[in-house]
Amino acid sequence: MIRAFARLPISVRVPIMSAALMVLVGLIASHQVLTALTRAQEARLEELMRLHVDGLSVALGPSVLREDVWEVYDTLDRARQAGADQRMILTVVSDSDGQVIAATDPRRAPVGSELSDLTDLDTVPKLDEIALTSADGHVRVLAPLVYQGRGVGRILTEMDVSDLAAERRRATLALIVFNTVATGGLALIGLVVTRRMLRPISVLAGRMAAGAGRPEPIPPQEVPSGDSEVARLFRTYNDMVDAIAAKSDTERRLAERERLVSLGRLSSSLAHEINNPLGGLLNAADTIETYAERPDTVRKSAGILVRGLRHLRDVSAAALDHNRVDRRGEALKPEDLEDLRMLVAPEAQRQRQSLGWMIDASADDLAPHPAGPVRQIALNLVLNALNAAGPSGTVSLRVDGLEDGLQLVVTDGGPGLSEAALRRLFSSAPTEPGGGVGLRVVRDLVSSLGGRIAHDRHEGRTVITVTLPGKRAREVA
Amino acid sequence: MMRAITRRGFVGAAAAASLCGAPAAIAAGDAPFRLGLTPVFLDNDAAVIAQLRNTFHAAMDQPIELLQRRTYEEVTGLLLEGAIDAAWLCGYPFLQHRKALSLIGVPVWNGRPLYRSYLIAAPGDPATGLADLEGGLHAFSDPDSNSGWLVTASNLARMGRTPDDFFARSIFTYGHRNVVRAVASGLTRSGSVDGYVWDVLSEVDPGLAGRTRVVSRSEWLGFPPFVARADRVAAPAVARFAQALSSMETTPEGRAALRTLHLDGVAPGEVSLFDGIAARMRDVSRL
Numbered sequence: 001m002i003r004a005f006a007r008l009p010i011s012v013r014v015p016i017m018s019a020a021l022m023v024l025v026g027l028i029a030s031h032q033v034l035t036a037l038t039r040a041q042e043a044r045l046e047e048l049m050r051l052h053v054d055g056l057s058v059a060l061g062p063s064v065l066r067e068d069v070w071e072v073y074d075t076l077d078r079a080r081q082a083g084a085d086q087r088m089i090l091t092v093v094s095d096s097d098g099q100v101i102a103a104t105d106p107r108r109a110p111v112g113s114e115l116s117d118l119t120d121l122d123t124v125p126k127l128d129e130i131a132l133t134s135a136d137g138h139v140r141v142l143a144p145l146v147y148q149g150r151g152v153g154r155i156l157t158e159m160d161v162s163d164l165a166a167e168r169r170r171a172t173l174a175l176i177v178f179n180t181v182a183t184g185g186l187a188l189i190g191l192v193v194t195r196r197m198l199r200p201i202s203v204l205a206g207r208m209a210a211g212a213g214r215p216e217p218i219p220p221q222e223v224p225s226g227d228s229e230v231a232r233l234f235r236t237y238n239d240m241v242d243a244i245a246a247k248s249d250t251e252r253r254l255a256e257r258e259r260l261v262s263l264g265r266l267s268s269s270l271a272h273e274i275n276n277p278l279g280g281l282l283n284a285a286d287t288i289e290t291y292a293e294r295p296d297t298v299r300k301s302a303g304i305l306v307r308g309l310r311h312l313r314d315v316s317a318a319a320l321d322h323n324r325v326d327r328r329g330e331a332l333k334p335e336d337l338e339d340l341r342m343l344v345a346p347e348a349q350r351q352r353q354s355l356g357w358m359i360d361a362s363a364d365d366l367a368p369h370p371a372g373p374v375r376q377i378a379l380n381l382v383l384n385a386l387n388a389a390g391p392s393g394t395v396s397l398r399v400d401g402l403e404d405g406l407q408l409v410v411t412d413g414g415p416g417l418s419e420a421a422l423r424r425l426f427s428s429a430p431t432e433p434g435g436g437v438g439l440r441v442v443r444d445l446v447s448s449l450g451g452r453i454a455h456d457r458h459e460g461r462t463v464i465t466v467t468l469p470g471k472r473a474r475e476v477a
Numbered sequence: 478m479m480r481a482i483t484r485r486g487f488v489g490a491a492a493a494a495s496l497c498g499a500p501a502a503i504a505a506g507d508a509p510f511r512l513g514l515t516p517v518f519l520d521n522d523a524a525v526i527a528q529l530r531n532t533f534h535a536a537m538d539q540p541i542e543l544l545q546r547r548t549y550e551e552v553t554g555l556l557l558e559g560a561i562d563a564a565w566l567c568g569y570p571f572l573q574h575r576k577a578l579s580l581i582g583v584p585v586w587n588g589r590p591l592y593r594s595y596l597i598a599a600p601g602d603p604a605t606g607l608a609d610l611e612g613g614l615h616a617f618s619d620p621d622s623n624s625g626w627l628v629t630a631s632n633l634a635r636m637g638r639t640p641d642d643f644f645a646r647s648i649f650t651y652g653h654r655n656v657v658r659a660v661a662s663g664l665t666r667s668g669s670v671d672g673y674v675w676d677v678l679s680e681v682d683p684g685l686a687g688r689t690r691v692v693s694r695s696e697w698l699g700f701p702p703f704v705a706r707a708d709r710v711a712a713p714a715v716a717r718f719a720q721a722l723s724s725m726e727t728t729p730e731g732r733a734a735l736r737t738l739h740l741d742g743v744a745p746g747e748v749s750l751f752d753g754i755a756a757r758m759r760d761v762s763r764l
Binding site: 105111112 | 614616645646650659662665
């Protein structure tokens, strides 16, 4: 219940709480009024009883002393008939031993009977103990009959207080009706007012959650005019939304530029790859031209020419594959890793570097992972490693199939990653360009695949490990 | 209470006197005629008192003072010591002081100067006679009342009993109407009451008398008489009063008073009317 209430929007919770408070105040006020009414009635009743008893004491004293049954009855009967207040139901006068002398209703309290036969005298309240709590609407009071300073008997009086109970019931009903209407009205007004006051919060919350979690600016016509707190809040919010949009735009452009940089690097290595065999191919073409009459030489040169051209076709095919955007959704295959090797091998060769290439993952291990991002991650890391290792350096890529996932380990014997490069690889904080090409792209791609990156420096070698979760781990996440 | 009624009666009389055009100024030295009243009739009826005052004032041409006392004994005492000139008494105290008192008139009810004593109880009470009421509470009117005490006491005496040992408790209410109230309310189980008062109450206040029923009636006895001291009976004022009594039905005021009292008139009366009471007195005194 409380949890369900806590889940309600604040623009509903606050009005409900204010309405509840008003109802509470109404209840407390009603209780106070009723308590005061009861006290006033009890005081009135006590006053009435005191007058009744005092009057009877004066009138009956001598008769009670003489135990004059008729005089006591006559006085009680005339007092009853003369009494404007018809509350008195029964008055019984007894002597000091508790024997009834006379009563207004002798049939209920016969002459000579015991007062204690009529009621349990210990439970009958004294004059100052009157309480309006009886269920049958009758109140009994026992008082001493004092004459000339001494108690000569007792007076038991029973009163009908049902009119007082009815008065309280009417007051209760009136209070319930009035308070229900009043607190209901006030609560409604409170609901409307607080909802109105809290509307900016709803607008803010709505705009923040709009558009797939991307905050949207508040349209200018919804921003209140003037310099109210709400207007300032809305303007500040809009500024923040603009700043967020600008930041993500910057990041997108940065990533694009990095992609272009890595593409440039790749194309230069491709140019080498294409350029290197070109000399040999041209020589072969010259040989064919020069020794056209020598079939063996022509055939040999043509073979060289064909193999060289095939190599060029494979290289350009690999480059084309890498840049085909529509491959992003396709599953990773062993051929992708072969392509990758073909793309980077010329660069390593150019610098006379040793390139280790160990693939310890089956086609099934690779299949759960998307080809495009994984190729990009591996390419960028390897290109960076080749660059860091320098001429004649050593670089290796190892791909391991895990129980549920894939691990890429790129190692190089270079001097290690700079601070700036590490920041690019491990944080989303904005950095200046340069120092580790495509590392920010690696970071973004790995985090988009739910994977993680580890960096280690071990025996003069830089080890970067990328772990990508398998299908099951991704589902759990 | 007494004073209040007296004052109220006086105010009523004064108002009535001025309405009737009676002489407002009284000749100097004209002492008022003083009449004592017992609760024999409807004792709390101020109208009755005012009517009686008007009647006698008009008939006697003399101011009249009506005195009420709580008990027969007090009124009898006033009469014997000469504090009042005459009294409407009961046959029983009249006979008690037979030598000192003289009869000056006996009211006539239903054509006869006689009435009875009733023994009453609640309507649901199974009693059929006095013997069935043993052990209960009993209301008497006055210890000097014939109908309100003597009749029941003498009936008990004839059974060899006294009120004290026959009833669990007996009380005196000093008024026949009060006896009816005591029985009607259930304060006492039974009561001894003037039959004339009970019958009149049945007509004028059926709500009260209807809450009682007559268990038994006595024989006819002499109606409560008007009496004066024997040595003053010849005095002019007393003679004028006796004349006013006997001529009540001839004046409008007198007829109005008689109508209120449900009486036919006042007869001269004979002492022998009270022989039945005398017999009962003898029975009681034997115990």
